[in-house]
Amino acid sequence: MRHNVFCERIHEAIKDAAYDILRRSPALSRTYAYLKTVATGTPRPVYNREDDLEVFMPWIHRLMCYLDLHQIVGMENDHNRTTILHGALSGHVQMWYENSVRMGMRNVHSFPPDFIMILL
Numbered sequence: 001m002r003h004n005v006f007c008e009r010i011h012e013a014i015k016d017a018a019y020d021i022l023r024r025s026p027a028l029s030r031t032y033a034y035l036k037t038v039a040t041g042t043p044r045p046v047y048n049r050e051d052d053l054e055v056f057m058p059w060i061h062r063l064m065c066y067l068d069l070h071q072i073v074g075m076e077n078d079h080n081r082t083t084i085l086h087g088a089l090s091g092h093v094q095m096w097y098e099n100s101v102r103m104g105m106r107n108v109h110s111f112p113p114d115f116i117m118i119l120l
Contacts, residue, residue: 011120013057017064018116021081024073042069044084048091060119063088081115 045062049055063085067073072080089097101118 010053010057014060014119015116017060018119021064021067021073022075022078022116024068026071026074026077042066044088046088046090047093048089049093078115082113082118085115085118 044066045059047056047059047063067081067084072084086094086097086102097118101113
């Protein structure tokens with residue numbers, strides 16, 4: 001019971017972080033030169049650890065900031081977010097993604113899972 005409550009709290013925290021990105025619409029077509037400058041100099045956060053909540057949750061927040069900064073927001077950018085998420089993983093976590101998520105997509109013959117489902 002205690003483990004389930006803990007997992008549920010983690011899932012809610014991840015959803016809260018991700019839903020802000022999903023609800024927003026990309027900026028209008030006006031050019032934001034300062035934003036492009038900041039975005040160009042901002043490296044994509046990489047996650048390469050296993051089962052380390054103290055590292056994972058701050059990484060989730062950095063990833064959400066990265067997506068927000070690059071205007072990869074709104075439901076229409078879900079595929080782009082999943083692609084960036086894949087590129088933001090390394091080591092054992094990337095192998096898990098390849099074996100679980102990408103292979104699952106090939107076996108099911110359906111649309112790729114949405115961004116939040118992959119995070120959870």
